[in-house]
Amino acid sequence: xxxxxxxxxxxxxxxxxxxxxxxxxxxxxxxxxxxxxxxxxxxxxxxxxxxxxxxxxxxxxxxxxxxxxxxxxxxxxxxxxxxxxxxxxxxxxxxxxxxxxxxxxxxxxxxxxxxxxxxxxxxxxxxxxxxxxxxxxxxxxxxxxxxxxxxxxxxxxxxxxxxxxxxxxxxxxxxxxxxxxxxxxxxxxxxxxxxxxxxxxxxxxxxxxxxxxxxxxxxxxxxxxxxxxxxxxxxxxxxxxxxxxxxxxxxxxxxxxxxxxxxxxxxxxxxxxxxxxxxxxxxxxxxxxx
Numbered sequence: 001x002x003x004x005x006x007x008x009x010x011x012x013x014x015x016x017x018x019x020x021x022x023x024x025x026x027x028x029x030x031x032x033x034x035x036x037x038x039x040x041x042x043x044x045x046x047x048x049x050x051x052x053x054x055x056x057x058x059x060x061x062x063x064x065x066x067x068x069x070x071x072x073x074x075x076x077x078x079x080x081x082x083x084x085x086x087x088x089x090x091x092x093x094x095x096x097x098x099x100x101x102x103x104x105x106x107x108x109x110x111x112x113x114x115x116x117x118x119x120x121x122x123x124x125x126x127x128x129x130x131x132x133x134x135x136x137x138x139x140x141x142x143x144x145x146x147x148x149x150x151x152x153x154x155x156x157x158x159x160x161x162x163x164x165x166x167x168x169x170x171x172x173x174x175x176x177x178x179x180x181x182x183x184x185x186x187x188x189x190x191x192x193x194x195x196x197x198x199x200x201x202x203x204x205x206x207x208x209x210x211x212x213x214x215x216x217x218x219x220x221x222x223x224x225x226x227x228x229x230x231x232x233x234x235x236x237x238x239x240x241x242x243x244x245x246x247x248x249x250x251x252x253x254x255x256x257x258x259x260x261x262x263x264x265x266x267x268x269x270x271x272x273x274x275x276x277x278x279x280x281x282x283x284x285x286x287x288x289x290x
Contacts, residue, residue: 028088031090034267034268035268036091037094037095039063039097039098040060040063040093041060042059042090042093043060046058047059049106050125054109054110054113055107057129058086058087058093059093059103059104060093060097060103060104060105061097061137062101069138069140070100070102070138071102071140071144072101072130072141072145073096073101073103073144073284074146075093075096075103075149076105076123076149077089077092077105077149078149078152080150080151080196082195084110084152086105091268092263092266095277096280101145106122109122116196116200117165119155120158120159120165123158127144130144131144131169131172141172142171145175145177145283145284146159146173146176147280148181149263150230156178157176158211159173160176160217160219161212161216173217174218174290175284176218176220178220178221179263180222180227180259180263181238183207183208184208184233184234184237185230187203212241212242212245213242214246214247215245215247216242216245218247218248218249219242220279221235221252222252223252223253223254224259225254225255226257227262228259229258235251236251239251254273256273261273261274262276265277
């Protein structure tokens with residue numbers, strides 16, 4: 001009976017996550033409940049990439065012996081640009097590290113402390129830190145895949161397709177994997193997007209679809225078919241722009257999965273619901289080998 005208690009509690013908790021998280025606020029309680037992947041460990045915690053209290057990151061790495069530096073995944077969590085904490089995403093860090101990637105999960109400044117482009121600037125600074133310091137944790141700073149969920153997927157997408165942020169460091173970005181990302185959501189009609197972007201004079205400048213095109217890294221755009229918070233059409237629109245520029249872009253929708261489900265499917269007890277970890281790991285492995 002004791003062995004079954006954890007799975008039952010988790011399965012009861014997941015439907016409530018949608019109510020607790022809204023559009024992806026912290027999931028520290030979920031992270032504390034789920035069993036973590038073996039073959040991975042946290043190798044750095046609260047490392048500063050900037051001067052602010054939210055400009056810190058955690059690093060996860062595989063435990064096995066590697067021949068040469070490993071590729072790196074930088075994962076940005078979601079939270080409507082106004083909530084979230086890296087401490088709730090150990091299950092993501094360990095899941096991807098167990099697949100052979102040095103995995104970095106940064107915090108970034110949130111609304112109302114900043115509005116656009118503050119959180120994108122923080123993302124860029126985190127990636128620059130990764131490129132410079134990945135070798136200290138067994139990673140290859142010239143083989144980076146940007147990934148994220150929801151608002152974090154937005155940040156990762158902007159860094160991947162818009163060279164205003166990373167400049168020459170964008171050459172280290174080999175691919176972008178977005179989970180339930182908003183890439184084409186102007187004009188702003190939802191409170192969170194109004195607060196984060198509403199003061200920008202040219203809304204189109206804030207949208208990944210505006211900048212996507214030739215020369216961008218390959219993209220994997222994942223969504224839950226039942227997502228009612230960030231509509232799956234966002235991935236379709238971004239993929240069309242990338243493909244028009246000759247950039248490989250794969251779109252995949254998971255049946256029966258919603259906005260939160262695509263994230264919780266990364267955790268071990270819920271991987272049968274959608275192969276999110278398999279898909280992201282296979283993509284990241286391929287683009288970092290090419």
